[in-house]
Amino acid sequence: MSQFDNLYLCPRCEHTDLLHAEGMICDKCGFKHCFVAKHISSSDRRYWVDIELNGDAWRKEKRVATMVKQHLPKDKNITKSFEKLVSQMFATLSTNKDQIDSYFPEFTRDYKRTTGKRNKGWKSSKPNLRQGRAATRGLLFEGAFNRILSEHDQFQPVFTPAIMLEDATLWEELKSNGEDLSEDHLEQAYDETELIYFEPDGWFLYEGQKIPIEFKTYGEGGLVRKNFLKGFSQSRRYASLSDTYHGKNPNHYSALIICCPEERKFACVMLDERIEKILGS
Numbered sequence: 190m191s192q193f194d195n196l197y198l199c200p201r202c203e204h205t206d207l208l209h210a211e212g213m214i215c216d217k218c219g220f221k222h223c224f225v226a227k228h229i230s231s232s233d234r235r236y237w238v239d240i241e242l243n244g245d246a247w248r249k250e251k252r253v254a255t256m257v258k259q260h261l262p263k264d265k266n267i268t269k270s271f272e273k274l275v276s277q278m279f280a281t282l283s284t285n286k287d288q289i290d291s292y293f294p295e296f297t298r299d300y301k302r303t304t305g306k307r308n309k310g311w312k313s314s315k316p317n318l319r320q321g322r323a324a325t326r327g328l329l330f331e332g333a334f335n336r337i338l339s340e341h342d343q344f345q346p347v348f349t350p351a352i353m354l355e356d357a358t359l360w361e362e363l364k365s366n367g368e369d370l371s372e373d374h375l376e377q378a379y380d381e382t383e384l385i386y387f388e389p390d391g392w393f394l395y396e397g398q399k400i401p402i403e404f405k406t407y408g409e410g411g412l413v414r415k416n417f418l419k420g421f422s423q424s425r426r427y428a429s430l431s432d433t434y435h436g437k438n439p440n441h442y443s444a445l446i447i448c449c450p451e452e453r454k455f456a457c458v459m460l461d462e463r464i465e466k467i468l469g470s
């Protein structure tokens with residue numbers, strides 16, 4: 190047991206405090222679905238702080254844009270708008286290096302201890318299942334990304350996984366009848382096997398649309414075609430699912446942000462079904 194073993198983490202305000210005997214309510218903001226907190230290794234964290242402190246400014250990786258050039262959504266403005274947001278975020282990181290310690294989180298969410306049995310439906314690639322410096326990289330940069338964008342009106346963070354029914358027809362029916370689709374109600378009223386859990390890394394808001402964002406970090410040497418293709422595929426996972434869920438992604442867009450802190454490069458792309466031509470599915 191360490192001093193960090195009995196804390197909760199509020200995904201909304203990032204408050205950490207001693208776990209309550211019952212309930213997962215945040216003492217600071219009242220959010221009802223906190224997680225058991227897991228401390229991020231200080232030495233791994235230090236490694237990535239130093240990479241930022243000593244690194245050059247972030248710059249754009251151009252190969253991703255070249256790969257997708259012929260397969261982008263028709264609406265060029267949405268692509269531009271997303272690229273602007275992401276470029277701003279990396280510019281903020283570059284110009285505020287000395288604040289990097291405050292952008293990086295110290296804790297992450299321990300899904301396993303929070304949910305007990307309910308582990309399988311959760312995003313399996315979540316970094317808490319992996320170990321070491323590479324896992325820490327994803328947690329820290331994803332955290333920084335959330336903190337930098339948290340006040341931006343084109344970004345909405347994701348605090349807990351979204352829950353919907355596997356049966357899309359029934360889901361649409363319940364939705365149009367205005368029935369209670371809150372997470373609490375769904376978990377009480379339905380069996381686990383009837384539910385789908387999904388969790389984008391954030392939502393991009395654009396003219397009434399709500400588009401899932403996938404955020405991926407790579408280690409040195411990881412900015413290669415094979416990984417880009419994998420990132421595109423991963424970003425497509427929630428494209429149509431999110432529209433069924435909230436009805437605000439009729440064009441089935443999905444957004445992807447890629448970065449490699451050691452190489453100081455980032456890329457981002459807005460995708461629709463056109464990209465599937467090069468995904469070989």
Ligand SMILES: [Zn+2]
Nearest residue numbers: 199202215218
């Ligand atoms: Zn809170």
